[in-house]
Amino acid sequence: MSEHLTTVAHVPVDTRHFIGGERIASARTFTDVSPIDGTPLGEIARGGAPEADAAVAAARAAFPGWADTPRAERARLLGAVADGVEKRLEELAVVETHDNGALLRSHRRGVMPRVAHNFRFFADRLLRLEHEDFETRGHTQHVSWDPAGPCVLITPWNAPLLLATWKAAPALAAGGTVILKPSEWSPLTASLLADIATAAGLPPGVLNVVQGYGPEAGAALVGHPDVRRVSFTGSVPTARRIAASAAAHLTPLSLELGGKSPLLVFADADLELAVDLAVQQYDNAGQVCLAATRILVEEPVAGEFTHRLAEKAARLRQGDPRDATTDLGPLVHPRQREKVDGFVRRALEAGARAVVGGPPGEGRGAARTGGPYYPPTLLTDVAQDSEIVQEEVFGPVLTLQTFTTEDEAVHLANDTRFGLAATVATGDHERARRVTARLVAGTVWVNCFYVRDLRAPFGGSRQSGVGREGGDWSFDFYCDLKTTVSAPNGWTDHA
Ligand code: NAI
Ligand code: MG
Numbered sequence: 210m211s212e213h214l215t216t217v218a219h220v221p222v223d224t225r226h227f228i229g230g231e232r233i234a235s236a237r238t239f240t241d242v243s244p245i246d247g248t249p250l251g252e253i254a255r256g257g258a259p260e261a262d263a264a265v266a267a268a269r270a271a272f273p274g275w276a277d278t279p280r281a282e283r284a285r286l287l288g289a290v291a292d293g294v295e296k297r298l299e300e301l302a303v304v305e306t307h308d309n310g311a312l313l314r315s316h317r318r319g320v321m322p323r324v325a326h327n328f329r330f331f332a333d334r335l336l337r338l339e340h341e342d343f344e345t346r347g348h349t350q351h352v353s354w355d356p357a358g359p360c361v362l363i364t365p366w367n368a369p370l371l372l373a374t375w376k377a378a379p380a381l382a383a384g385g386t387v388i389l390k391p392s393e394w395s396p397l398t399a400s401l402l403a404d405i406a407t408a409a410g411l412p413p414g415v416l417n418v419v420q421g422y423g424p425e426a427g428a429a430l431v432g433h434p435d436v437r438r439v440s441f442t443g444s445v446p447t448a449r450r451i452a453a454s455a456a457a458h459l460t461p462l463s464l465e466l467g468g469k470s471p472l473l474v475f476a477d478a479d480l481e482l483a484v485d486l487a488v489q490q491y492d493n494a495g496q497v498c499l500a501a502t503r504i505l506v507e508e509p510v511a512g513e514f515t516h517r518l519a520e521k522a523a524r525l526r527q528g529d530p531r532d533a534t535t536d537l538g539p540l541v542h543p544r545q546r547e548k549v550d551g552f553v554r555r556a557l558e559a560g561a562r563a564v565v566g567g568p569p570g571e572g573r574g575a576a577r578t579g580g581p582y583y584p585p586t587l588l589t590d591v592a593q594d595s596e597i598v599q600e601e602v603f604g605p606v607l608t609l610q611t612f613t614t615e616d617e618a619v620h621l622a623n624d625t626r627f628g629l630a631a632t633v634a635t636g637d638h639e640r641a642r643r644v645t646a647r648l649v650a651g652t653v654w655v656n657c658f659y660v661r662d663l664r665a666p667f668g669g670s671r672q673s674g675v676g677r678e679g680g681d682w683s684f685d686f687y688c689d690l691k692t693t694v695s696a697p698n699g700w701t702d703h704a
Pocket of ligand 2: 241244307309394
């Protein structure tokens with residue numbers, strides 16, 4: 210077996226970059242580790258400026274041919290990528306679980322089918338993408354979506370292939386070429402995607418994967434003068450660095466940056482539903498940008514709600530993410546666990562009370578399998594201006610506060626620097642209408658959570674992001690929109 214192949218749960222994964230249709234090694238590597246038990250999964254190529262340059266050059270060379278490929282043919286090839294994802298769904302699910310520790314059953318049932326759907330959806334959308342022509346004083350005005358060029362996609366570890374393809378599918382459909390830089394904590398499925406793209410017949414250079422660390426490979430890609438778009442999902446501090454570096458060439462950016470989203474529970478809500486919505490926020494061990502981690506409950510039902518939530522949260526089963534009965538796997542990395550634990554300890558020092566969970570006792574959870582596990586935690590007695598209420602934890606940690614009026618609920622909900630999502634539990638349609646209108650958020654759910662159609666725009670307000678992707682908004686971002694004005698019969702109006 211080649212020294213550049215690693216085997217993860219019987220699946221061979223190439224550890225090199227994928228540039229211009231070829232596998233390229235780097236002199237340096239980094240070790241990818243499984244959070245399940247700390248097993249090293251492979252020595253991954255550690256790219257930097259030379260690899261970034263090579264990948265952008267390959268994407269640039271492939272761009273004219275891909276941009277000129279008829280829409281129907283591009284759509285067919287993306288459909289073939291979707292077929293390839295479906296064919297290798299089990300392998301993708303297993304490898305992703307080993308790499309980032311998220312539940313195998315979620316990867317099988319929800320995440321990987323959605324990865325295939327990303328390609329099918331944007332292929333289909335491409336075929337319908339049109340704007341009716343305008344008529345102005347005898348002139349026809351035609352709007353077209355011209356592909357912009359090489360697109361750099363920088364993605365995080367919490368949903369690696371889902372987020373990579375949510376960006377790559379529309380970028381490719383639009384006729385752009387792609388350089389994907391996955392997170393160094395979850396590099397494997399991006400490499401499998403490169404194999405799938407090759408098998409599907411995607412021309413060399415259309416999809417490239419550069420592996421490596423953010424400040425090395427990522428920074429070199431983002432600051433490259435030949436890159437026409439940068440789409441990033443991750444943290445606010447990294448987004449600032451990316452924006453500063455993209456500023457040098459005024460490269461258009463799309464940024465999706467997580468948040469501190471609220472779940473508002475009104476006394477008129479179906480309390481069982483509200484409790485279920487709250488428990489759902491522990492999904493993926495809380496490593497979800499959209500998670501409603503601030504629970505705001507109306508005073509009269511707060512006691513009953515807290516009691517029921519605590520009971521359900523305490524019953525969640527934590528363990529090996531490959532096990533079908535596990536509800537919560539490990540966090541992605543020991544460093545993330547330290548970060549989460551630090552937030553919780555500081556909150557407790559500041560006066561918070563752990564109704565459920567809290568800092569694990571010596572070896573608890575972690576001792577069982579050696580991974581960076583953190584127990585589902587619910588904190589009360591937290592101040593609105595405290596760190597635990599204002600900062601994104603990205604772990605299974607929820608805070609609970611109470612309110613007495615609708616105004617106060619809206620005020621608390623909006624009182625952070627974020628604005629990604631908000632969830633409202635209420636049985637009163639009028640209240641739902643009033644409250645949702647006042648919430649600052651890219652997505653608002655009423656009596657439901659996480660349901661998201663790819664036709665809808667997605668993104669964050671305030672520091673949760675810049676721009677929107679999804680549906681035609683994705684094409685607007687990855688394309689240069691062009692208006693062509695034609696004067697029929699050579700007639701022009703100089704007036
Ligand atoms: P991060 O934002 O540093 O990493 C995300 C991606 O950006 C990775 O692929 C990384 O290699 C890349 N990157 C880092 N520095 C870069 C640079 N200078 N130029 C270009 N690319 C760069 O996030 P990290 O450190 O993995 O997680 C830290 C916190 O970020 C989490 O605890 C959580 O609060 C938040 N986060 C939010 C996510 C979301 O979905 N919005 C996803 C992941 C993390
Ligand atoms: Mg990993």
